Amino acid sequence: MSILPNIVILGDYEFALRRYSSWEKIDKLANVIIHHEPLRGEALYQATENADAIVIVRDRTPFDSEFIARLPKLKFLMFTGMRNGTLASDALISRNIPIGCTPGGPSKETTTELTWSLILGTSKRLIDQNNLIKTGAWRNEHSVLPMLAGERLGIIGLGAIGSRVAKVGRAFGMEVVTWSPNMTHERAQAENASYVSLEELLRTSKVVSLHLVSSPKTQDLLGAQQLSWMRPDSILVNTSRSALIKMQDLPAALAKGRPGQAAIDVFDIEPLACNDPLRNTANLLATPHLGFVAEPIFQTFSKGITETLEAWLENKPIPYPYSP
Numbered sequence: 001m002s003i004l005p006n007i008v009i010l011g012d013y014e015f016a017l018r019r020y021s022s023w024e025k026i027d028k029l030a031n032v033i034i035h036h037e038p039l040r041g042e043a044l045y046q047a048t049e050n051a052d053a054i055v056i057v058r059d060r061t062p063f064d065s066e067f068i069a070r071l072p073k074l075k076f077l078m079f080t081g082m083r084n085g086t087l088a089s090d091a092l093i094s095r096n097i098p099i100g101c102t103p104g105g106p107s108k109e110t111t112t113e114l115t116w117s118l119i120l121g122t123s124k125r126l127i128d129q130n131n132l133i134k135t136g137a138w139r140n141e142h143s144v145l146p147m148l149a150g151e152r153l154g155i156i157g158l159g160a161i162g163s164r165v166a167k168v169g170r171a172f173g174m175e176v177v178t179w180s181p182n183m184t185h186e187r188a189q190a191e192n193a194s195y196v197s198l199e200e201l202l203r204t205s206k207v208v209s210l211h212l213v214s215s216p217k218t219q220d221l222l223g224a225q226q227l228s229w230m231r232p233d234s235i236l237v238n239t240s241r242s243a244l245i246k247m248q249d250l251p252a253a254l255a256k257g258r259p260g261q262a263a264i265d266v267f268d269i270e271p272l273a274c275n276d277p278l279r280n281t282a283n284l285l286a287t288p289h290l291g292f293v294a295e296p297i298f299q300t301f302s303k304g305i306t307e308t309l310e311a312w313l314e315n316k317p318i319p320y321p322y323s324p
Contacts, residue, residue, distance in 0.1 A: 005075075007309060008048050009034040011057035013271075014293065020302035029313045038271055045070060053077065053312060055305055058292070060270065062086035068095075076100070076312050078322075080301040081107075081292075085214070089324045099322040100312070102304025105297035112164040114291050115239045118263035119207055122235050122285050123148060146206075146233065149173035154205030155193065156180060156221075157240070162211035163191045169207075177201055181217045202229040207237065208259070214241035222246065227253035236262040239291045243268070251281045265291055 007030045009017065015036055026032060030053075039047055039061065048054055048071060056063070056079040065088040068074070077092055078100030092099055121127065124145050132140060153169035155162045155178045166176045176193040179201045188195035202208060202222075208230065212218045222236075223246040230236065236259040238245055247268050254262060263285040264278070270289055272279060278286060307319050 005030045005052035005313070006050050007032045007053045007055065008051040009055040009057070009305075010039060010044075010047070011060035012036050013038075013057075013060070014298065016298040017057075017302045017305060020295075020299040021306045023306060026306060026309050026313065030309070049073070053309065055079070055309070056084065056087070057301070059084045059086040064088050065091035068092060078102070078305070078308055078318075080304065082322075089322070093324075098312075098318060100308045100318045101320050101322040102308065103300050103320065105292075105300035106294070107292040107297055108160045108164060110294040110297060111161050111239050111291040112168070114265060114287070115161075115165050115209055115237060116168050118237050118239065118265065118285060118287065119148075119209070119235060122237075122261050122263045123207070127285065148206065151175070151206035152177060152204055154178070154201040154208040156198070156201065156208065156210050156244075157212035158183065158188065158191055158193060159211060159213075161240075162209070165209055165211065166191055166193055174207075177205065180212060198226070199229060202226055203231070205234060206231065207235045209237040210240045210244050212240055212244055214243040219243045220246040224249040224253060228256070228258050230259040232257045232260050234259040234261075238263075239265045242266040247278070250284075251277055254281060254283045261285070263287075265289055 007026070009032065012034050013036060017034065023032065035047055044061065050073060051071065052073060053076040054074065056077070058080055063086065068088060068091040074097060076098055079087065080102045081104045082101055089099060125142060128142060132138065149172055151174055153166065153174040153176050155166050155176060157180045158166065158178045162178070166178070169176050170192060177196045178188050178193045179196060179198045183195050185195045212221070221244050227249060250262060253259065261283045265287045266289055267278065278284065304320060311318055
């Protein structure tokens with residue numbers, strides 16, 4: 001009797017992958033273990049040491065070269081989406097271990113939706129107003145809410161997501177300004193935005209929304225000094241990458257009232273520790289990295305995983321090979 005290969009799947013926090021595609025063929029050809037909780041260190045090693053194939057949901061589970069070297073049985077690795085910033089792909093390539101990925105799904109659209117959910121929820125103080133209802137109250141002095149129409153929307157990074165966020169802002173009657181390390185007046189004008197300096201954007205915008213790729217140029221872009229430039233009634237929104245903000249400076253900046261509020265979907269370490277002060281920081285609306293967590297995306301992920309694993313198990317070409 002032949003020994004079935006071991007497939008270990010990491011980071012299915014939402015218990016979603018088996019819901020959206022058929023695993024019948026894979027279950028006959030392999031031993032599949034799915035981990036729904038975050039794993040690090042020795043717990044991660046114990047979960048993967050006997051794996052022939054590993055599947056990683058997004059970049060939730062970092063794999064550096066030292067850790068990969070501890071997995072001599074590994075023959076195949078794949079991740080969901082088209083890129084993974086926490087995977088030492090060179091360490092796999094040097095061992096001739098093939099790498100697969102999946103289509104990304106409509107993550108630009110879902111991230112745009114979440115960005116505006118955070119902007120509107122924060123601007124209209126929906127959580128505070130809902131708590132009034134829950135406590136038997138009706139309105140209070142905080143129920144006189146601001147409008148976004150006529151205000152300035154500052155977009156840091158006017159790419160595929162930033163330009164979508166800008167379009168919604170214009171529909172609300174906002175003036176759109178933008179900055180990024182490589183922005184030009186021509187690129188800004190093509191999206192009906194005005195190119196301004198980072199300092200002007202921060203000093204004058206009611207809403208500042210981050211949509212940059214994290215890089216050496218953009219890491220810690222907003223620290224204590226930059227945050228202090230923001231308006232006392234401003235809202236800082238980040239659905240991109242936490243490295244864009246010096247996160248240890250954010251609670252103090254909010255305590256000082258610049259920015260007035262923040263809405264953050266991404267964090268330096270995820271999941272956020274139970275005792276992390278950001279969980280209880282005043283004037284902060286925090287969500288658990290929901291930008292890409294949507295049904296159509298996990299349908300795409302799940303189908304991509306099962307198609308790829310079936311191909312690998314049957315020695316067929318990988319449908320979505322990764323090339324760095």
